[in-house]
Amino acid sequence: MFAFIGFSLRRAWQGFWRNALMSLAATLTMVLMLLLLAGFFVLQNVLVASLSFVEQKVEVVAYVQNTATADQVDALVKHIGAMPEVASVTFVSREEALAKFRAMQTAQGRGDVTATLDTNPLYASLNVKLRSPGDLDTVTNALDGSPIVRNVLNIQALVERVTTVTTVIRNAGAVILGIVGLIVLFIVVNTIRLAVLARAEEIEIMRLVGASDAFIRWPFIFEGGLVGLLGALIAIGILAAAAQPASAAMAGFFNVLPLELGPVGRDTAALVLGTGLGLGVAGSWLSVRTYLIR
Amino acid sequence: MTQTASAYPTFMERLTGRRAPVRTSRDVVVLHGVTKRYPNGRVALRDVDLVVPEGDFVFLVGPSGAGKSTLMRLLIRDELASKGHVVVDGNDLGRLRRRDVPRIRRKIGVVFQDFKLLPRKTVRENVGFALEVTGTKRALVGPAVDRVLALVGLTAQADQLPTQLSGGEQQRTAIARALVHDPRLIIADEPTGNLDPVISWELIQLLLRINELGVTILMATHDAEVVTSLRKRVVALEDGRVIRDETGATYHQAD
Numbered sequence: 164m165f166a167f168i169g170f171s172l173r174r175a176w177q178g179f180w181r182n183a184l185m186s187l188a189a190t191l192t193m194v195l196m197l198l199l200l201a202g203f204f205v206l207q208n209v210l211v212a213s214l215s216f217v218e219q220k221v222e223v224v225a226y227v228q229n230t231a232t233a234d235q236v237d238a239l240v241k242h243i244g245a246m247p248e249v250a251s252v253t254f255v256s257r258e259e260a261l262a263k264f265r266a267m268q269t270a271q272g273r274g275d276v277t278a279t280l281d282t283n284p285l286y287a288s289l290n291v292k293l294r295s296p297g298d299l300d301t302v303t304n305a306l307d308g309s310p311i312v313r314n315v316l317n318i319q320a321l322v323e324r325v326t327t328v329t330t331v332i333r334n335a336g337a338v339i340l341g342i343v344g345l346i347v348l349f350i351v352v353n354t355i356r357l358a359v360l361a362r363a364e365e366i367e368i369m370r371l372v373g374a375s376d377a378f379i380r381w382p383f384i385f386e387g388g389l390v391g392l393l394g395a396l397i398a399i400g401i402l403a404a405a406a407q408p409a410s411a412a413m414a415g416f417f418n419v420l421p422l423e424l425g426p427v428g429r430d431t432a433a434l435v436l437g438t439g440l441g442l443g444v445a446g447s448w449l450s451v452r453t454y455l456i457r
Numbered sequence: 458m459t460q461t462a463s464a465y466p467t468f469m470e471r472l473t474g475r476r477a478p479v480r481t482s483r484d485v486v487v488l489h490g491v492t493k494r495y496p497n498g499r500v501a502l503r504d505v506d507l508v509v510p511e512g513d514f515v516f517l518v519g520p521s522g523a524g525k526s527t528l529m530r531l532l533i534r535d536e537l538a539s540k541g542h543v544v545v546d547g548n549d550l551g552r553l554r555r556r557d558v559p560r561i562r563r564k565i566g567v568v569f570q571d572f573k574l575l576p577r578k579t580v581r582e583n584v585g586f587a588l589e590v591t592g593t594k595r596a597l598v599g600p601a602v603d604r605v606l607a608l609v610g611l612t613a614q615a616d617q618l619p620t621q622l623s624g625g626e627q628q629r630t631a632i633a634r635a636l637v638h639d640p641r642l643i644i645a646d647e648p649t650g651n652l653d654p655v656i657s658w659e660l661i662q663l664l665l666r667i668n669e670l671g672v673t674i675l676m677a678t679h680d681a682e683v684v685t686s687l688r689k690r691v692v693a694l695e696d697g698r699v700i701r702d703e704t705g706a707t708y709h710q711a712d
Contacts, residue, residue: 170589181577368573371533373562373638374590 167377175385178362185358186390192354193394193443194401196347197435201402203343204434207336208427214329219250221296221325223303224316226286229257231311236287239309243291246305248298253290260285286313296322348442355387355446366454376455383447391443395436402431483511483547485642485673486532491541493527493697501527503697504541509675511641514668516684517677518708519694525677528694529644532675533565534558546641563591566635566643566672570650572627574619574634580606581615584634591638605633609663625656632663636672643667645676649683657683681708 179186227236236254244252255263261283265275277283289312291302299322306315359366362383369379406428486509493502502524509515517525530536531543534550543550546564553561574583585602593601606612609629619627628648635643645664649657661683668674678684684691684707691706692699701709 166594167592170592174589364573365575368575368586369590370535371562371567371573372587372590372634373559373565375556375559375592378590378592 167381170378171381171385174382175389178382178386179389182358182361185361186386189354189358189390190394190397193351193390193439194397196351197394197398197439198401200343200347200438201398201431201435203340204431205427207340208430210336211333214333217325218296218329219292221293221299221318221322223291223293223299223306223318225289225291225306225309226313226316227288228311228313229286231287235311236289239311240289242309243289243302243305246302248294248301250292250294252292255288255290257283257285257287260287296326344438347438351442352446352449355390355443356450358386358390359383359447359450363454366451370454379455380448380451383451384444387443387445387447387450388440389443391439391441392436394443395439398435398439399432402428402435484508484544485511485513485546486675487542487544488528488531489542489544491531491538491543493524493531493536494539501697502531502538505694505697505699507692507699507702509642509673511673512668512671514665514674514687514689515676516687516689516691516708517675517694518679518684518691519700523694524697525694526646527697529567529646529675529677532642532644533562533567559591563638564641566632566638566640568628568631568635568643568645568648570647572619572631572651574627574630576619579616579618580611580622580630580633583619583630584637587634587637601637602633605636608636608667609633623656624652625659628652628660629663632660632667636667640672642673642675645674647677647679649678649680654682661687684708 227239240252240254243249261277264285265277268275268277289306291306293299293302299319303315306312366379486507488505488507491502491505492500494500505524505528507528517528519525527536531538531550532545534543534553537551545561548557548561550561575586578586581602584605585598588598588601589595603612603615606615609632611626611629611633614622614626619630622630628651632643632648643664648664649660652660657680664674664676665687688705688707690704691701691708693701693709
């Protein structure tokens with residue numbers, strides 16, 4: 164068994180270098196295709212992160228009656244905060260609301276209009292962030308049901324529009340990633356097929372001298388795996404080299420996005436490695452099969 | 458797989474004279490009522506009967522398309538007979554399980570007109586390849602290859618590539634590869650087709666020597682001079698039928 168594995172690995176290595184041009188062409192194709200796939204995968208991740216960022220902006224604002232006591236407000240905050248659909252609840256008191264308003268006016272370079280007022284005209288509010296904009300109704304109804312809530316700001320139409328747009332973009336991204344994946348699959352399998360085809364004579368001789376199917380198949384599968392592994396490692400190397408400047412640029416561009424590049428980088432590396440190895444092995448398996456069916 | 462004290466002397470034992478070739482009454486090849494019809498409807502062999510006993514030297518003659526190549530492809534089970542039985546060394550190829558096919562092929566050495574050598578491997582590697590890909594231990598490959606190369610007279614050329622060899626040397630490399638498994642039967646499909654007459658004769662001498670060591674030889678050829686002067690058994694095919702099967706025969710003009 165070890166002898167067989169040793170034989171297959173040795174033959175795979177020889178096969179790779181004896182047909183160096185073909186093997187390098189296959190590896191290069193693999194690298195380019197994996198980079199394409201990784202590029203689309205990262206784009207898809209950025210897209211999804213951007214979309215959830217936009218969706219998190221959906222905030223239900225419920226204005227509280229001026230007559231509400233601190234206890235009543237605390238109870239409501241607790242009750243709403245405990246709902247599974249709710250990400251966070253912040254209570255903004257009348258004074259805070261006024262201070263915010265003033266700060267905004269100053270920031271926009273306008274005079275303080277509130278100085279002319281005797282009393283604070285603003286209501287205190289509960290600002291509720293949702294886990295998903297789809298839960299808007301549930302949360303709105305819960306807030307409406309409370310006696311201390313004066314009114315809930317109606318953002319139904321806005322939320323629906325945001326949800327529609329994000330859903331379409333998200334699905335389109337997944338479809339494009341799928342199509343790119345298929346293109347990569349076909350091109351890589353075809354390239355490996357060509358490399359195996361170039362060795363048809365060798366396979367024929369192996370059959371004639373009485374080599375068993377395993378002895379014919381496994382060297383090619385290991386060779387395909389080698390092409391996949393090498394391609395994946397080169398692609399990961401290129402991605403790693405490009406990641407630093409790219410993420411610096413992206414951080415500048417998307418500094419509002421809570422995008423964590425760590426897990427995305429890990430996922431991309433795993434995707435590239437898995438796809439490379441898988442395609443190399445599966446591609447050669449399929450290509451050699453043609454010769455072994457007889 | 459190891460046949461250390463087999464009742465049957467190995468090729469090397471016969472060659473080195475340690476054990477004498479035994480003339481058994483075994484038949485290496487038996488074809489019984491064999492018809493081969495290809496999927497495109499062409500019938501290459503019609504109801505062929507042929508028995509080749511151990512140690513025989515048989516010329517297979519006949520015009521192109523008479524079915525010589527088909528017959529050889531049936532023997533190595535590259536194709537299956539549409540009707541009838543093909544038996545090689547006691548194994549009915551039609552009933553053979555797929556995974557047992559390689560075992561049968563190791564009992565048959567095949568030599569082609571176009572040599573079928575791997576151009577990027579040396580003579581030594583080409584011959585050793587046949588052993589390596591059938592799972593022979595690496596330590597045993599070298600000595601076995603050296604022995605068959607000595608037999609075919611290619612020891613000096615062992616490290617050359619096929620492109621550096623003459624046609625005759627390339628064909629002897631192919632014969633060495635066919636011999637390295639210690640086969641019962643050698644099938645040669647017009648092995649002298651690409652060689653000039655003098656080199657052809659040398660090659661025939663080599664095959665005769667191998668035959669004297671007890672290996673059965675089935676050789677398809679168009680070479681009338683060789684067939685006529687050797688007076689061996691001649692099987693003539695025409696249009697898929699055996700039209701003549703004589704021992705000590707000549708190459709008829711009609712063939």
